[in-house]
Amino acid sequence: MRGELAHAVDLRPLDPVRSIKVKLGLVVAASLAVGLLVAQLGQRSLGVPVLWTLALAMAVALLLTHVLAHGMTSPLRQMTAAAREMAAGRPATEVATSSRDEVGELARAFTAMARQIAEADAQRQALLANVAHELRTPVAALRAELENLVDGVRPADDEALRDTLAQVERMGLLLDDLLDLARTEGGTGQLVAADVDLAVLVGDVAGQVSSAHRGRPVDLDVPPGTRAWADEQRLRQVLTNLLDNACRHGGTDGAVRVLARPGPASGAVVIEVQDDGPGVPEAMRAEVFERFRRGGAGLPGDGGTGLGLAIARWAVALHGGRIAVVPSEVGCRVRVELPGQVQP
Structure with missing residues (x-):
């Protein structure tokens, strides 16, 4: 019964108003107007004594103020209850509000924060x-x-x-x-960017990964003299993870192919690593860069930790670049785009 009564008085006619100060002013003005109207009706029409008329007008004005203020402060009460739930270690309930003022913005920000905290805890x-x-x-x-x-x-x-x-x-x-x-x-990753000979770096990484996979062939299509403005250690980490992933998920006898070409800006470069394995379904192309997600076959015991592509995405993001699985007729093709930087 108490909940039904609270819901009944939870009126929000002022929700479209964008300012809490304007809302307060409207509440005061409405209360005064209703109080004066009740006083006038009580004294002139009903012949009620002045003191009783003033008391009735004040009661009606207070009731109207309470009803309007209850709707205005409803998001604050919901946030208080949700904060208590979070403090007790329980998931917070979503704060429902249609208010467009500062309180409404706070409620929506609180709901987004609570959702992010819940997702972080789940992760x-x-x-x-x-x-x-x-x-x-x-x-x-x-x-x-x-x-x-x-x-x-x-x-x-x-x-x-x-x-x-x-x-x-x-x-x-x-x-x-x-x-x-x-x-x-x-967020402790730092870059030490420099001019990197990409052909030499790719050849070195390809040789190491090929040896680790019992001489699996790696075809290189990197023109000599191709340069990249990047952190050599981080870029080596990206290439190692991508090539290792391609060797593990590629076909039994097929080769892994690495292609690189200069980008439009100075030091910019586009690198692609492709295998001939089962590939990655389109719906999973973004998920393979999540932690402990194994793309392609996704078989346990394939020798990987499920972290390589997540780390590669992080290293590419440090450079301000992009990494993605792009459409391919055969196998899986991962494209890395580094924006480069003008060398000082």
Whole structure:
């Protein structure tokens, strides 16, 4: 019953007004006008004594003020309740308002903030779950390898040691990626931009990635002398992640192709990395750059941590560039556009 009564008096005829000061002025003017009207009617038409007429006029004016003010302050009460829910660790309810004044703007900003906090909390929980999941596999494999060595089930030969080292390296790779991810969220990334010989850099990275994938061929289409204005370490990180991702998700016998060409501005460059794998569905082309998202086949145990493309997007964003999966007739094609900078 109390809720129905509160809803009944939650009138908001002043919501279209854009200023809270104008609203207050209108409330005062309306209260005075109604009070004077009631006083005049009570004294002249009904013959009520002056004191009773004034008391009735004041009561009616206060009631009108209460009704109008209740609607004006309704978003503030909703925000207070939502803030208490957030303080208690519960999700905040959305603040519903049609007001166009400063209170309405505050309510909409509060709702957006509460939504972002809820999304950040969900991402934090997902991150913890994903990190635990990613670490569980190499730790379990390493434990099994060591138990076999200790129990004498497997001799401590070179092959066993290499398998153990591979698991340790996988954990090290994941931890390195997590550190890079922490830098992306902490905003601590810095660029040391310089003139980079892109042909040399791409050739070096391609050789390293090809060796790591047992000599998988990488075709280069980078004209000699192609330059890029970029942070060489960050650009190497981008290329390594893109080439490694392409080698893992490409076809069994197909080659990975790297194409680069100068952009319109000084030091600007466009780089494309393409494989011949199953590709990425159009609906997932933006999602593959999210943390712990594996594009293409998206198979667990493919050797990746699910962080490479997220880190690549961060590094490209530091340069003020763009990275995206673009349409391709075969496989997956990732395009990186760096805007460059005039060299001082």
